[in-house]
Amino acid sequence: MPQIPLAAYLGLSSALFVIGAVGFLLRRNPITMLMAIELMWNAGNLAFAAFARNFADMSGQIFVFIVITVAAAEAAIALAIVVMVFRRRADVDVDDISVLRG
């Protein structure tokens, strides 16, 4: 089986990350933004896993598990906030939720 070069993984990872970042910056629906963030998490995960395989070092893979755990927790909290906001305002647009500005 031909080896997929490291550069290909990193290229895919970069592409995923940029898509996620741009999505986060351009979209105003919090659900979509959350999905964009998940995309960036997973871009990072892919890079970790690729490096781990390349250098035959398991610590990168272990790190991926930790990231997945943290991402799940983050998603739970963020979704809870979104649900609470939605209950109060019926419409969810992050630009409208700027009242906590100091």
Next chain:
Amino acid sequence: MAPFIASLVPFILFAPLVGAATIALFGPYVHRRASAAVGSASVLLSFVIAAAFAIVVWHLPAAEQAAFTHSRFLGYWVHLPPDFVISFRLLVDPLSLLWILVITGVGFLIHLYSVGYMAADKNYRTFFAYMNIFVFAMLLLVMADNFLWLLVGWGGVGFASYILIGFYYDRNTAVLAARKALIMNVIGDVGIMVAIFLMYAHVGSLAYQTVFGQVDAIGTTALTWIGIWLFVGAVAKSAQLPLQTWLPDAMEGPTPVSALIHAATMVTAGVYLVARAHPIYDRAPVAAEIVAVVGGLTALFAATIGTVQYDIKRVLAYSTMSQIGYMIMAVGIGAYAAGAFHFLTHAFFKALLFMAAGVVIHNLAGEQDIRKMGGLAKRMPFAYWTFLVGTLALAGIAPFAGFFSKDAILDQALTLHHPWLYGAGTAAAFLTAFYMFRLLFLTFFTGAYRGEGEPHHDTPWTMSVPVALLAALSVAGGWIVLPGHDALSPALRASFADSLVIQDLSGFNWQVSIGTLILALAGIVLAYALYEVPSGAREWVRSQFGVMRAVLTNAYYFDAIYHVAFEVPTYALAGLLARVFDRDVIGALPRAFTALATWLGDVADRWETGYLRRYGLSIVVGVALLLVFYVVLTRGALWGAP
């Protein structure tokens, strides 16, 4: 020296302080009379210990007594050997013992008097706490063993004087008088401070023993300056020319305060200081001459003002100033024992006069103007007879106390070749007899009572007993020095053994005594002729000496001169600084800081929009910049890449 009584010495000093603290801490929870009892009892305790100590010293063998001095080490203030060591020692020698006895003895009687006099006052407890603080500070002043502790006591009595003059703080005049006294006294404190600097520069120590032991090693010029600067302190504290104007105003304080602080004790601190520093003045004739001349001038100056005042307490204040002038003159010419003697008798009869006047004021509901009195001899016989005793003692009529002490000073002035000072003192003696009998006649005789309300009669025993005791002392207090028999100067010998002037009061100059006695009687006759014989003489004198009268009534315009010379420029400068310097220089700095902080806040505020995308963009841009920094600029060098 009996060790037991010596071990009690610290109690003399600290009993009044503990009394003040007790009143301050527990006074509000107990009956108001309890505060008065604590205040009086603590001073009485000091007096009893000091008296026991004095009796023990008195019974020592003559040789031991002549060298007696007790110094009690309590601790160090500064301990940086070998150069800088300031200990805290209590010094009890005959000179300080004399002052301690008067401070605590007369102080106790005045405390007792205050129990009745201040009975109706709303700040009754505070009064006794303040009085105890004063007694403590004054004892510290005379028991100090070095000049620094003396200065602490010196400042302490100035502060106590300030809070007690301003005791009726809801009266504007009292507050102003207190401020005036404080400012003038601080001028004196600075004088002593300069003297201390000079002493330290020349001797390297501030302890009496060390400084006085090395006086011969200090040049005469330096000694003269030390003497002059010390005397600046004495001038301010003892209300001598030209820092005398605070004393008459200090009469705004309650009458017991005037009796204790501004007659019997605090104002004589200057006399104590010069007598204590006699090794310096003995070797600095110029400084001593200044002391003597200032004293003599003040004695005469204050006596002339006393002849035209109408406030009973102000007359007594000027007479105090004049009598302290005598004492300062005495210690200036080197007659330290005579000065101390006059201090002793003056404490008796001046406290008596103030307290007898206090009885009058008390029963007239605060009236102090003698034009509104008159004919009180029949209405207040007790006040009259005691006041008469005090007046005779002050006027120097034999055999009352003032006769012996005043003549001792005048006699010494002649013996030590100061004819001009003798002349000034004698003239002042004439004026003293005149103004005191003028005061007596206007208050107790001169027709009928001229006041509005009927005098009431309430003189509790707490007031009458101290007055009666002091009256007895004013009669007999001078008898410790009788012609040919001088008990005082041998007792003081241990303090003045090193004096270059021989301290002996047993010699009695009959010409001097009879001369002053005749002049005093002439003063009394003149007062009688002017105020008791109904004739046109009083009006004629007034019309002839109109200008002089105006000058005297305004106390030689010292207040007006000081107002123009110091107050006006000071207020002008202060106003200018407040308007310009304070606003545009001092104020500009904090304003600049607040402007900077506000600007920074505004800048930071613009970043905090509340838009999530904006924050995200910031993060992305930040990360991009960091990447550029690490990858492009440092070429990965920070990662340790090859």
